[in-house]
Amino acid sequence: MDAVVFDLDGVLVDSEQTWDEVRRAVTAEHGGTWDGERTTRALMGMSTPEWAAYLATERGVRLPPDAIAELVVDGMVRRYAEGPPLLPDAVEAVRAAARRCPVAIASSSPPALIAEVLRVTGLDDVVKVALSSELTGAGKPAPDVYLAAAKALGADPAACVAVEDSTNGIKAALNAGMIVVAVPNAHFPPDPQVVAQAATVISGVGQLSTFLDGLSRP
Known part of the structure; x- marks a missing residue:
């Protein structure tokens, strides 16, 4: 070994539930749709550029991927503020x-x-x-x-x-x-x-x- x-x-x-909650909120706020657990499972394991692009192209979030990533990561940082x-x-x-x-x-x-x-x-x-x-x-x-x-x-x-x-x-x-x-x-x-x-x-x-x-x- x-x-x-x-x-x-x-x-x-x-943190998987927290990621899910933050991404869902950004998706809903910016005109996208969330296909339940199917979307959650699709995103698991993706890198930041990949899931941000997926939310823009597949789920219809009306922001460029860089902006989606920034909003979600900022949201996670706030959720971690009191400790992960x-x-x-x-x-x-x-x-x-x-x-x-x-x-x-x-x-x-x-x-x-x-x-x-x-x-x-x-x-x-x-x-x-x-x-x-x-x-x-x-x-x-x-x-x-x-x-x-x-x-x-x-x-x-x-x-x-x-x-x-x-x-x-x-x-x-x-x-x-x-x-x-x-x-x-x-x-x-x-x-x-x-x-x-x-x-x-x-x-x-x-x-x-x-x-x-x-x-x-x-």
Whole structure:
């Protein structure tokens, strides 16, 4: 095991519902339509430029993509003002993994939100590589952000454990050739057929250490 690479939203931060609420509000305010859970699932894993373009072209938001992205990200920053909604055991899970091997973040969130979570939690002292898919190429399910994280760590993707919660996130980690631990999102459960391709399934990130113990045994 060369490294552990964590997704952020839905794995460490319970933010998928917040993203959904903020995007829905911007869509409604600027003349777009939201096709229920279908739209929510389509956006999960997309990079910022991708979901902003999708809202403009597919959902009819009457703003240029750059303006949509700015409004949504600003809304998320305001929602995070009192601290990000961390999931149980999230911080300790990252620290426990970091005691074994290098750790990274590979997220679809914009860099500013990733940096804020690391700053508030104090995890910036153990997470040396934190990448946003908007800076590494295509968003999830493309493997770009995971491959970039492995490269930045000097790690073999096939020897990296990826921790993911969504259909597109799990697909991205699988496409990168990583060992995937699925933590199914309780609010937006991933496709069972995709989850079945993971090396293991856990109900919370606090259970990750047990799986890593098994990998470490000869």
